[in-house]
Amino acid sequence: MxxxxxxxxxxxxxxxxxxxxxxxxxxxxxSKLNDHPFTQMLFENEVTEYEYQETLDLLKRLEGQFEEWIEEGYLHFEPLLVQFVGALCEKLEPEKTMIALRDEGMYKKMMNQFIKLHFKYKKNDYVM
Structure with missing residues (x-):
């Protein structure tokens, strides 16, 4: 029974x-997921609620440090980019995530800086 x-x-x-x-x-x-590329990325990569929350916590922490460094006059943010890439959920590709976050209007100032640094170093990777 x-x-x-x-x-x-x-x-x-x-x-x-x-x-x-x-x-x-x-x-x-x-829904207009094209207006929300980061949210679309979360769906497509089957990110769990826990992974999403961990990503948001990472972004909040890095943004706090980023804003603090700006106030102190820092010009080099590579260590923050390295932390972002190293701690990002493995389901999310860093370059696409940075662009999606920026395009969705999330952490825009920090993402613009990260994207600029990323492509600066990516470009130099191909120089022999």
Missing amino acids: VFGKVVGNVSKMEAELKKQQFQLYLLRSI
Whole structure:
């Protein structure tokens, strides 16, 4: 009797999951994800809520340091970029993430600086 109850609960859970997946599909199809490239990236890379929160915590921490360094007159932000790349969720590619964050208007000043540094060093990687 217990086995039948468990199987019934699993079937209900599977049905609920399928319903939620379909509803999510419908929401994604009508929303303007192009206006939200970072959010779109999170969907496409199946980032979990925990990974998302860790990413936001990282960004908040780095932005605080970034703003502090600006106030102190720092001109070189490479250490912050290195921290960003090293601590970013492995599901997210750093270059695309920086661009998506900037384009979505998140941490824009810091992302502009990171992108500038990234492409400066990326360009130099190809020079022989």
